[in-house]
Amino acid sequence: MDQRELETLLADLPLGGIRYFPKVGSTNDLAIRWAQAGAADFSLVVADEQSAGRGRLNRQWFTPPGSGLALSVILRPENLPVDVISAPPQTDLHTAITRLTALGALAVCETLNEALSPVLPAQIKWPNDVIATRRKLAGVLVELQWSGEKLIAAILGIGVNVTSAAVPPPGEVNFPATCVEEVVDSPVDRWVLLHDILVHLLRWREQMASEKFLLAWLARLAFRGEWVTIVLENESEQDAPPSLEGQVAGLNSDGSLRLRLRSGEITPVHFGEIHLRPVDKPAN
Numbered sequence: 001m002d003q004r005e006l007e008t009l010l011a012d013l014p015l016g017g018i019r020y021f022p023k024v025g026s027t028n029d030l031a032i033r034w035a036q037a038g039a040a041d042f043s044l045v046v047a048d049e050q051s052a053g054r055g056r057l058n059r060q061w062f063t064p065p066g067s068g069l070a071l072s073v074i075l076r077p078e079n080l081p082v083d084v085i086s087a088p089p090q091t092d093l094h095t096a097i098t099r100l101t102a103l104g105a106l107a108v109c110e111t112l113n114e115a116l117s118p119v120l121p122a123q124i125k126w127p128n129d130v131i132a133t134r135r136k137l138a139g140v141l142v143e144l145q146w147s148g149e150k151l152i153a154a155i156l157g158i159g160v161n162v163t164s165a166a167v168p169p170p171g172e173v174n175f176p177a178t179c180v181e182e183v184v185d186s187p188v189d190r191w192v193l194l195h196d197i198l199v200h201l202l203r204w205r206e207q208m209a210s211e212k213f214l215l216a217w218l219a220r221l222a223f224r225g226e227w228v229t230i231v232l233e234n235e236s237e238q239d240a241p242p243s244l245e246g247q248v249a250g251l252n253s254d255g256s257l258r259l260r261l262r263s264g265e266i267t268p269v270h271f272g273e274i275h276l277r278p279v280d281k282p283a284n
């Protein structure tokens, strides 16, 4: 792949601009800088390899060369539905980031469900992972870029493991990992996946604030009805984070997870707070 080939591949899509790099630190960093320099809405940064790819809370995201997709899309707030991002200080950042994250995860899920044969049964492990056969094969990282009080862009970063070379060794991941080719058991053209992910992003962006979007997201929510442990994330990492155990009961309209506790009470869990692992049965 090179810049010109990528432009040809994506020529039918209404993108703001395209930048391809064989190797970068993080595509999100390049997208942030490009957004600051005036990139048009829906501009795209793609890299074959990342040396400093990141996940949430500055965790690492592994992207060796030739093995997956690493992309970042620059979304301008004026082109997002008003209900998703309103002007600060009214902006509810958790809700906005959660929806934008779901936009990325849903686009990846639908692409994997539709573009491949056999169908790849991808699901969304709330809030930002795409899993299949209970293992992670893609992750989404949304970062907001401000100029003083003004939100200038949301950077939607997506990493997808396509070949087995993208899958980190078991000791280096906090959740079991896999890749697209392992799940479908055949070679996959990652650039076809990239094209289709962008098609789904463009389509769903228009409808991100709708009930239809929430239902599509809910339909792909992993672990529904299962008992899970929610670890409340603690950025300071000084103490072991507290955890909650409950059954995944669905989504609230703000995108928070509905968790049914042992008492039967349903409690919302908000973005940025959790880590999620299935457990076989409730603890006594």
Ligand code: BT5
Pocket (backbone or CB within 6 Å): 025, 026, 027, 028, 029, 050, 052, 053, 054, 055, 056, 057, 059, 060, 061, 062, 063, 069, 070, 071, 072, 128, 129, 136, 137, 138, 139, 140, 141, 157, 158, 159, 160, 161, 166, 167, 168, 172, 173, 174, 175, 177, 178
């Ligand atoms: C994520 O974070 O899953 C978000 C990943 C976003 C990556 C994209 S690539 C393009 C753009 N540019 C960037 O720099 N980032 C975005 P989180 O849920 O925090 O998961 C991170 C954790 O996943 C790590 O701590 C590892 O345990 C695990 N991990 C790292 N690389 C992985 C991989 N390739 N496949 C599966 N798991 C991985």
